[in-house]
Amino acid sequence: MPSPTLSPAVGVLLPRDLPTHLILPFARRAEELGFGSVWVVEDLGFRGGVAQAATVLASTSRIRVGIGLLPAGARNVAFAALEIATLAQLFPGRTDVGVGHGMPGWMRSVGQWPRSPLTFLEEYIDSLRALLRGEGPEVRGRYVHLDGVRLEKSALPDVVPDILAGVRGPKSLAVSGRVADGTILAEPVTPEYARAALGHIGATRPHRLVTYNIGSVGADPEAALAAARPGLEWIGEPDWHAHIAPLPFAAELVELRAECPTREEFVRRLPDAWVARLAVAGTPEAARARLAELGAAGVTDAVLAPVGPDPLGALEALTGVV
Template sequence: MSAEIGLGLQSDKRPGDYARLARKAEEHGFDVLSVFGDLMYQPPIFPLLEMAAVTRRVRLGAACLNPYSMAPYEIAGQVAALDLASDGRAYLGLARGTWLDAVGVPQPRPLATVEEAAAVVYRLLRGDASGYEGTVFRLAPGTALRYAVRRPDPPLLLGAWGPKGAALAGRIASEIKVGGSANPAMVRIVADRVRQGELAAGRTAGDVGVVLGAVTVVDADGAAARALARTEVAMYLAVVADLDPVAGVPRDLVARVSSLVDDGRHEEAGRLVPDDVLDLFAFSGTPDQVAAQAQALIDAGVRRVEFGTPHGLTGDGGVDLLGTAVLPALRR
């Protein structure tokens, strides 16, 4: 099966913007549209429903919803609504999330929380009213959704980097997304981690697709695109640098970049990010450069490449270049 190509959108746009971008994406031939569920942005269900109304083919989902800030029965309702609005094109994305300490939400027992949330969501979608007694979540016997659902089993994507999260994906998910990475070496690392869970669950190795997605900035002016990408990467380098076991980003570099970001000096922080580090955590440059980065992931065995925001020096311009120059290069 050939690799899918998707777009990841931040939920910071105005009504109508999502519909316009979704139409462009489907016309260009993208396979998947994801909306990030990042802290303090619009809830992803709003853009997803707007995009569902104007598309007919692309798969749609939030990458990802968070069971610490949204109860599993609410998650079930949102994925059911999206699946109904899109006529069966929704996927469910779940992850433990990050930065929740900023809003006073603790995150204990992340593996159990994500696994049990998925179990509750799918029991509800399948109409299983027998009850569920987990260590984090429960359903009393007789508890069931009071509305019809389009599908009882929309595919599950787990967002995770580490060995335990990857093994969990191997046991219960259809896909695992490594967010914030463009490093081809991570594909094999994650696939090996996922395989442990696949085998433990009696699944076939390779059942779970590996998805890599990261900040993307493409433009005919490759230097300008890479400069903007450096600024974007600087803002999350402290989160992802230690998660990549082979990146080898110097700790003093991470500390200096993080200090400048904390001071609001984002462009200055970005200028500290060297080319080799930039290419591990973002797709950036001319269309040929971005296509080469994506092709390296495909060659490494990724099932889907997800080009994340801001896409270009302007959002529409970036989506158009990805669709007219990068996507055709990947499908020759």
């Protein structure tokens, strides 16, 4: 289990729709500004996670690069191990890899949603970690089959990257606790949700908790909260119930979403107090206090997603919490 800390490592999320010409300037600037990590996104229809990670790693010198996240059904585990080991060899100690089920709708649309996502993910992560450690596991699982497969000694990384599970449901969180080096929680993550997730994870060995949150920081708290709102438009949907359920206003939030015909109206009507709980937003002092609360709840790595039409400007503003 992660030990509570008041100072989670602070990273930033590279927006999935960032214009191509801004990807490398964004990553380099994140490094210059002192962020501990930059996380790239692999979402269907946007950009590949491994290619982005490799490019960002090659274009920076210090910052850790996380992939959040690779859908297990999209890559054979042995070939995923090749890609991850190569990144870890070329850039030792700088890579974190998130693996998850993938969004069910996306995975069904490409014919890669298993009958038992939990079994598949457990077999996959267990086998992936074994391959990266140089083992040659003989796996005859329900979904993963390995027969005499191992990475050559010359292909093994000196520093094996952490493999984290990007999951949200109680049963998936328990799988993460059994087989992964850490868990990635998608936004929004409140201290209440972090504690609830850790309860389901139940890890008995060191286990990182990486959390994503909308980040909006500025001298004008009202403007910062207003900028954060669009990033919260999804939280009223059923898939996000686990994030909301531990909150004291969960029932009211569900009622509000039911009243609103569109997500845009829903997010517009969110009370400021709720927005402040659902994002790391406000003045630098308020944002730092929120990060301290997350650290006290067991978060080891807080990843902030900049918002607004000027991603580089939003990135600069987030330095108020570093």
